[in-house]
Amino acid sequence: MNKNKDVAGEDQSGALMADVARLAGVAISTVSRALANPGRVNEKTRAKINAAARQLGYTPNAMARGLRVGKSNIIMIILPGSLYYGASQVIPQVLQSINKSLIQGGYNLMIANLDRDETSERHILDLAFGGSVRGAIILSSKLPEVDGRSLANSGLPIVSMLLDMSDAGLQSVVTNDREAVRDVAAELIRLGHRRFFYLAGPEGNYHDVERYGGVLEALEAAGLSEDSVHRSGGHLDYQHGFDIGVQAAEDFAELTEKPTAVIATSDDMAISFVSRIQRTGLSIPGDVSVVSFDGSPVCEFCSPPLSTIKQPVEEMGRAAVDLLLDAIGQRQNTAAVRTVIRSSLILRESIAAPKN
Known part of the structure; x- marks a missing residue:
């Protein structure tokens, strides 16, 4: 007894x-x-x-x-590069959602910034291999790897969020980037648009590949070629969205035959683009329709209010934490799966049929 x-x-x-x-x-x-x-x-x-x-x-x-049983109750959130994300509230909203879910599960959040240098990667790996953290949610497209050590072989449960890394063996929570942009491009085509201007993120980036792929699928379905879309950008990270939009406005001004619809891969790009082309006397949506991606609250207060594809960041945060806590509880590797949570189009006054 x-x-x-x-x-x-x-x-x-x-x-x-x-x-x-x-x-x-x-x-x-x-x-x-x-x-x-x-x-x-x-x-x-x-x-x-x-x-x-x-x-x-x-x-x-x-x-x-955690202190009594010698087990960490800290979950590491790995963010890519700079913590500056312009007007876009995606990352702050993601962190808020993850933190709320972790607290409910009895865990605390720690932010690690992956600056693409050996020092930051080594720091993250030291935390992972040293038992300081219990699991990780990564928002970067690259896993830290230094001196033969990789986060992938640290033994930590890991979930990728916003980026599909299921092919690399990681549980991934993403939104339907390609389908969402395909649908909005199809709607623009239905309204009569045939010439498009695409504001691109960094070339080769997962989001840019998926979103541009959606544009091309919509064009193909309508019998239009890739020549119907002019790409601008592709050289800067999403943190530089405002700069991408400004440069895109300059590119747009140089085109002899102006596109009638603009699809931007982030709200920041769209906001700065609209501001600059309005200074040249063009009107939105009279001369050109504009739609963007992210769903930042500031889009509602632009002039005119911007149509945007809203990412379901709160639901994605909850799903990522649920997957991670399940993996921690099972204490074994689970099969990599791709969890897709649908985005939704917020239709505002920045979209209309073309004049001609």
Whole structure:
């Protein structure tokens, strides 16, 4: 009896959400939802989880539990390059969503900035291999790798968000970039547009490949060739979206036969582009229709209000955390999957049929 009491005491002092999940026979993400938002879990499952939590003495004080059992409760979020993202609120919204979900799951967030240099990569790898973090969500297209060490072989559960890295063996949460842009390009074609101007992100970037691919698919479906679209940009990262838009406006001004519809791969690009071409006397959407990608709140307050494809960042953040916590709870590698959460078009006054 005394021995059993001792074992129970150890469980109570170090119970983690993963322990509750195993005892209740459910996924760790289900435990997270049941404890944080009971209404999202059916009554029978919730009862099993509550019973397991009581038996193990589980409490939401994640930091204290982690210190007692020698396990980190910190999840590392790896961001690409500069933390400056212009008017786009995608990254801040992503971080807010991830942080909220992690807190509900009993974990804390730590931001690591991948600056594409050996120092930052080594720092991230030291954290991963040193046991300082329990898992990672990466928003960069490249995994840190220095001196034969790679984040991929660190043993950490890893989820890629915004970028599809399922081919590299990572669970990935993305939106339907290609389909969303294809649909909006098809709508512009339906309105009568036949000449397009595309503001590109960095050439070869996952988002640019997918979004431009959507434009080409819409053109092909309408019997139009790639000659119907003029590309501008492709040399700067998305952090320089305002600069890309300004340069694109200069490129646009030099064209003899002006496109009647503009598709920008970020809101920042569209905002600066519109500002510059309006100075030349062109009107939106009278002379040219404009649509962008991201869904930044500032688009509503532009003149005219900009149509934009809104990324479902809150849902994507929750999905990424759910996948990561499930992987942590299982303590084994799970098959890489690609979770796609659909974006939606917010239609405003920047789109209309062409004059001619």
